[in-house]
Amino acid sequence: MNNSNRPVRLHWMEDYKYLFKVVLVGNAGVGKTCLVRKFTQGIFPPGQSATIGVDFMIKTVKVGNDKIKLQIWDTAGQERFRSITQSYYRSAHAIVLVYDVSCQPSFDCLPEWLGEIESYANRRVLKILVGNKVDKGDEREVPERIGTDFSDVNHFDYFLETSALDATNVDQLFEQVATRLTNDMKVTDERVHQYRADATNSSANSSGPIKLIDRAQTQLNSCCSSRQ
Numbered sequence: 001m002n003n004s005n006r007p008v009r010l011h012w013m014e015d016y017k018y019l020f021k022v023v024l025v026g027n028a029g030v031g032k033t034c035l036v037r038k039f040t041q042g043i044f045p046p047g048q049s050a051t052i053g054v055d056f057m058i059k060t061v062k063v064g065n066d067k068i069k070l071q072i073w074d075t076a077g078q079e080r081f082r083s084i085t086q087s088y089y090r091s092a093h094a095i096v097l098v099y100d101v102s103c104q105p106s107f108d109c110l111p112e113w114l115g116e117i118e119s120y121a122n123r124r125v126l127k128i129l130v131g132n133k134v135d136k137g138d139e140r141e142v143p144e145r146i147g148t149d150f151s152d153v154n155h156f157d158y159f160l161e162t163s164a165l166d167a168t169n170v171d172q173l174f175e176q177v178a179t180r181l182t183n184d185m186k187v188t189d190e191r192v193h194q195y196r197a198d199a200t201n202s203s204a205n206s207s208g209p210i211k212l213i214d215r216a217q218t219q220l221n222s223c224c225s226s227r228q
């Protein structure tokens with residue numbers, strides 16, 4: 001995660017540790033808005049209309065003892081909004097790519113969405129694949145195994161099937177996102193502290209403290225860019 005994508009570290013008076021941006025993408029009608037509203041408001045909205053451009057909602061979750069704020073961006077799946085939604089990829093810490101298990105064409109479009117992610121998102125973004133509408137048992141067109149295989153082959157960090165209608169795995173989806181991002185961030189923070197401590201100790205015996213800190217940062221960047 002580069003500096004521009006580091007989560008906002010919040011002042012102590014705001015009692016949460018990190019704020020992460022999560023962006024949902026996928027074909028129109030796969031259920032992105034319903035997933036977000038189920039998680040943030042606990043409702044399945046009747047007659048949900050298509051999203052225009054982008055919308056966002058916020059929810060705070062607990063990861064261990066830490067409060068984590070998720071800023072969840074719900075993008076429009078319709079092609080005509082594509083240029084607007086692309087601009088939201090860059091600052092995302094996690095991208096949730098959603099298809100509808102009862103709609104084969106929404107699964108067939110996944111490579112196109114992956115192309116968008118590769119073109120516009122940070123290359124270390126957390127990638128989650130979601131097959132929604134599992135409540136539509138008899139109407140299923142995409143077997144779970146096919147979703148798992150696609151996730152593995154394309155190096156997603158996590159795959160699960162959900163239902164915004166009956167709440168299957170909805171909380172789990174966003175809790176996984178929060179947990180994984182928090183854990184990644186803590187590892188990065190520990191490395192930064194360690195390198196800074198090493199650089200400070202070394203500089204006590206050296207005439208070039210600035211260079212040592214620069215070198216530590218370079219090492220950190222190269223070791224942190226190995227994800228994916």
Ligand SMILES: Nc1nc2c(ncn2[C@@H]2O[C@H](COP(=O)(O)OP(=O)(O)OP(=O)(O)O)[C@@H](O)[C@H]2O)c(=O)[nH]1
Pocket residue numbers: 026027028029030031032033034035045047048049050051052075076077078132133134135136162163164165166
């Ligand atoms: N059976 C079932 N229907 C769902 C589920 N999630 C969403 N729907 C329905 O699918 C339709 C589309 O849902 P939305 O949440 O608007 O889909 P979207 O992906 O946000 O669509 P866009 O905003 O156009 O990109 C609505 O009629 C919902 O009621 C689900 O888990 N199960």
